[in-house]
Amino acid sequence: MKNLKLFLLLTFIGIAGITNGQNIxxxxxxxxxxxxxxxxxxxxxxxxxxxSRELSKQQLSxxxxxxxxxxxxxxxxxxxxSSMNKQEMELYVVLQEGAYLYNAxxxxxxxxxxxxxxxxxxxxxxxxxxxxxxxxVANMKKADVDDPKNITPEHIATSHANTGFIAQNTYxxxxxxxxxxxxxxxxxxxxxxxxxxxxxxxKVILGHTIGYSK
Ligand SMILES: Cc1cc2nc3c(=O)[nH]c(=O)nc-3n(C[C@H](O)[C@H](O)[C@H](O)COP(=O)(O)O)c2cc1C
Numbered sequence: 444m445k446n447l448k449l450f451l452l453l454t455f456i457g458i459a460g461i462t463n464g465q466n467i468x469x470x471x472x473x474x475x476x477x478x479x480x481x482x483x484x485x486x487x488x489x490x491x492x493x494x495s496r497e498l499s500k501q502q503l504s505x506x507x508x509x510x511x512x513x514x515x516x517x518x519x520x521x522x523x524x525s526s527m528n529k530q531e532m533e534l535y536v537v538l539q540e541g542a543y544l545y546n547a548x549x550x551x552x553x554x555x556x557x558x559x560x561x562x563x564x565x566x567x568x569x570x571x572x573x574x575x576x577x578x579x580v581a582n583m584k585k586a587d588v589d590d591p592k593n594i595t596p597e598h599i600a601t602s603h604a605n606t607g608f609i610a611q612n613t614y615x616x617x618x619x620x621x622x623x624x625x626x627x628x629x630x631x632x633x634x635x636x637x638x639x640x641x642x643x644x645x646k647v648i649l650g651h652t653i654g655y656s657k
């Protein structure tokens with residue numbers, strides 16, 4: 444009984460320590476750890492079999508930073524390149540408890556929608572079972588588009604190219620963390636944009652399912 448109380452107290456302190464209101468404060472990313480780059484490249488692969496085991500906050504932190512964090516915060520530049528440095532891509536993190544926007548400046552996850560949206564993150568069954576889905580979204584406002592009618596195929600193509608770099612960062616970070624993942628286009632993008640409450644200037648580009656191997 445005493446041990447149970449201690450366990451519950453420590454669990455509460457742990458949760459209270461990582462959440463700020465409904466946002467999730469991430470620990471600092473481990474920028475000096477991980478496996479060697481050549482080993483990560485050798486181990487990069489797609490997997491579609493996920494266990495429901497949760498990721499640690501440290502893993503989530505490392506993945507977000509590797510994907511689209513600031514590596515030169517003083518000049519607001521990031522781990523992935525971006526056409527004409529528009530940086531229109533936004534990283535959303537969909538967990539069982541809700542959908543979050545990765546705030547690279549403060550390195551935290553900001554809750555944008557409470558509840559489990561994983562089933563809307565893709566049309567394949569494993570998407571709703573894995574603990575984490577990254578959704579790469581182009582915020583066309585940041586690409587200087589002010590009206591959804593003015594979004595051209597070139598805008599979308601550029602955002603796909605930008606997403607490719609981010610997704611590869613995620614693949615390599617997953618290999619480094621001992622996690623499995625798969626980048627995905629097979630998504631009902633309009634339905635997901637609507638469920639996430641995104642504006643018409645926000646376009647879902649790709650999803651990326653992440654977790655432990657089954
Ligand atoms: C742009 C893009 C879209 C993809 N979409 C899907 C998808 O919707 N569902 C899926 O299971 N895999 C998807 N994949 C993963 C590919 O099927 C996978 O990369 C390919 O089979 C090669 O396997 P590998 O990644 O293990 O080398 C996608 C990959 C890319 C690059």
